[in-house]
Amino acid sequence: MSTRVVGSALLRRIRPHLLSAASGAGREPPAYTLLLSVRAASTIASPAKKEDEAKPSAAATPNEGKLVSNYWGIERSQIAKADGTPWRWSCFQPWDAYKADTSIDVKKHHVPTTLLDKIAYRTVKTLRVASDAFFQRRHVYHALLLETVAAVPGMVGGMLLHLRSLRRFEHSGGWIRALLEEAENERMHLMTFMEVARPRWYERALVLAVQGVLFNAYFVGYLVSPKFAHRVVGYLEEEAVYSYTEYLKDLEAGAVENVPAPAIAIDYWCLPPDATLKDVVAVIRADEAHHRDVNHFASDIHCQGMELKDTPAPLGYH
Structure with missing residues (x-):
């Protein structure tokens, strides 16, 4: 009332x-x-x-x-593919798609010579033993965890170079974009494998723990020694190439079903419509080999007493 x-x-x-x-x-x-x-x-x-x-x-x-x-005034433009059909992905655009160079040497290896190289190599090998013991031959779940880890260093390195460029009022030689391209490419690997399998709850928990530790460790490591940080990633990518090679062997032997390729992979790597999981693993392995080369190259630049900005970055080098 x-x-x-x-x-x-x-x-x-x-x-x-x-x-x-x-x-x-x-x-x-x-x-x-x-x-x-x-x-x-x-x-x-x-x-x-x-x-x-x-x-x-x-x-x-x-x-x-x-x-x-x-x-x-924000409205998404209507984008179509070359054949006139509507573009269905919002996570990447047609100009982000490319054809992977699968002719790259997947057996290339950087022989550790300096003490820093040997520490980086042994660190990665130790991590490899732990991951193999956990996943064994469950390749797709191993790939899911691998890509959540592999997408971190490029983002951290690109972020720190970005801040350095702002502080020093200088260009980065294209390395900011190159490292962020690497991180985005690794993330697209993850989005592709998410169409093949879904991680279990304990694997998601493992990702949270590993990502939390890796981000902070790599952040500090890059501040202390970019040379060491890039060398570690170079060896991590070598192990990724090895893992995908084993994945391909099991696909060819029939131990793993060679299912049709996810639609997102067909559009991202410009694969034929009848592509299979084997084709997807082959292009992802090629991407990892390119990332291996980029990070070993970046570490060698620092080993020669130069900075990354002194050498043009390999932009678009997937």
Whole structure:
């Protein structure tokens, strides 16, 4: 009862302002006046009416989205493939797709010579033993974990080079973009394997733990010695090439079913429509071999006493 009395008193108080604001020809009542009237009306409304008003109508939802789009002027352009069919991916665009160079030497190995190289090599080999013991021949789940790890160094390195460029008011020689391209490419590997299998709950927990440790460790390691950090990633990529080679062997032997390639992989690597999982693993292995070369190359630049910005980055070198 007291709520209705207060609402009625409030209406009597603001009614003259509402009438005077609406009396001008072609003028709309001020926004704050409308707000007060709505609040006052809602105060004295019946419970049933309040519930009806609280429910958004089906027709209001599209209009609200359209108003937001019109207000900000943001609208996704209509993109089509070369054959005229609509582009169906929002995570990458047609100009991001490419054909992988599978002719790259997948057996290339950087022989550790310096003490820093040997530490990096032994560190990676130790991690390899642990991952093999956990996953054994479950290649697709091994690949899922591998790609969540492999996508971290490029992002961390690119971020630190970006901040360095800002602090020093200097260009990076293209290395920021090169490392971020690497991170994005590794992430697309993960998105592809997510179409083949889904990680179990304990594997997701393992990813959280490994990623948390790796991000912080690599962040500190890159600050202390970029030369060592890139060498570690170079050896990690060598192990990735080995893992995908074993994956291909089991696919060829029939130990793993050679299912059709996911649609996202066909569009990302410009594969033929009848491509299979074997084709996908082959192009991903080629990507890892390219990342191996880039990181060993970056480490060699530092070993020669130069900075990355002194040597143009291999942009687009997947």
